[in-house]
Amino acid sequence: MWWMVGVGLVGLFLAAQAWRARTCHEVEISGHRRVVVITGCDSGIGYSVAMSARAWGWTVVATCLSPDGEGAAHLREAGVHIVIVDLTQTHTLAHLLHTIQRLKMNNQEVWCVVNNAGLLTYASCEWQTSEMVERQVAVNLTGVIQVTKALLPTLRRNKGRVVMVSSPAGQVGTPTMSVYSATKWGVEGFTQAIRRELASTGVSVVLVRPCNLPNRTGILRNNAAQLREMIEGAGEETLRDYGEAMKEAEQVFHEAYGNVNQVQGLRDDRLLECFRSAIMSKRPLATYSAAPLLVRVALNLLQLLPTAWVDFLCAIDFHYIVLSLAKNS
Structure with a gap:
């Protein structure tokens, strides 16, 4: 039951923050x-x-x-x-x-x-x-x-x-x-x-x-290129254990963020x-x-x-x- 108390306390804290932010916003x-x-x-x-x-x-x-x-x-x-x-x-x-x-x-x-x-x-x-x-x-x-x-x-x-x-x-x-x-x-x-x-x-x-x-x-626009760099520079053991996962990640980031506009x-x-x-x-x-x-x-x-x-x-x-x-x- 203690976790329910924790949820309640966190919720009350965040609600109090939101109320204070609204009441203070006009004074800038x-x-x-x-x-x-x-x-x-x-x-x-x-x-x-x-x-x-x-x-x-x-x-x-x-x-x-x-x-x-x-x-x-x-x-x-x-x-x-x-x-x-x-x-x-x-x-x-x-x-x-x-x-x-x-x-x-x-x-x-x-x-x-x-x-x-x-x-x-x-x-x-x-x-x-x-x-x-x-x-x-x-x-x-x-x-x-x-x-x-x-x-x-x-x-x-x-x-x-x-x-x-x-x-x-x-x-x-x-x-x-x-x-x-x-x-x-x-x-x-x-x-x-x-x-x-x-x-x-x-x-x-x-x-x-x-x-x-x-x-x-655009913070992840270059992540696919960075993963390619990681693959090229990885040690033998890292490539053996993670090489396929690294290649899959490179493809995922290329497809997800390669065309995201920077600005x-x-x-x-x-x-x-x-x-x-x-x-x-x-x-x-x-x-x-x-x-x-x-x-x-x-x-x-x-x-x-x-x-x-x-x-x-x-x-x-x-x-x-x-x-x-x-x-x-």
Whole structure:
């Protein structure tokens, strides 16, 4: 019976969060003469949030990898400042700081940073090349820490805000997402610690969890090509034990995501509403989730259940069933 009590408590907690979010939404911070920095804006969530923040009245600085890409071109047309930053090369943060200094001279101060940039290689840890592992850690975790660290002096002075972007993979570790999960668990831990570290400074720290958007963000467009690279670079034992599974996975990802457009609208009003509240609410929640209520309840319960139960549920692909309820097509 105790699990029923757990379900009830989780449901009440989430309902209270939803009520507070509705009651606080109308009290918003103006973006006038304020700058929001958003990382990873070539496509996907970063692109859509940058476009939306511009429409909400903010001066937006968007970091991109490709200055001549479709996403950067559309953002420029919307009046967004584009900065080329590669989070695997931390010296490129100098470009961002230079742009921020230039805007400051025009009386536009950075008030918020949205740490959105992220990479996902969907495959078992053993299959992935060392470079794939290193890039996910460098962008998803080290990059988040370095960007936050670089902007903290300005954010402290302005009593601003840090917005982190996590994932359901930051709540529950699941097969074939081990490396990505490690980075997102790191983001969640960093978020908790930095929130408490900055509590006396006036800087607020907020976490946003998008949910199940691979077909709307292009994050898995290159996964088939990466699997081909894994097959070509795999050791003899790995190929003997997993070679056929790797080839099948390559075909599945090619068919499912090979034709997904890199730059497109998210069609997820709830997610954009989460980001609006995370950036603009005067009294933001600590965490916003774009998942439907049933999915949020299930994910929270998976964090409370005994480990052996969660292992069993993951073995029968229960997590896939849960996340399919949030799929955005």
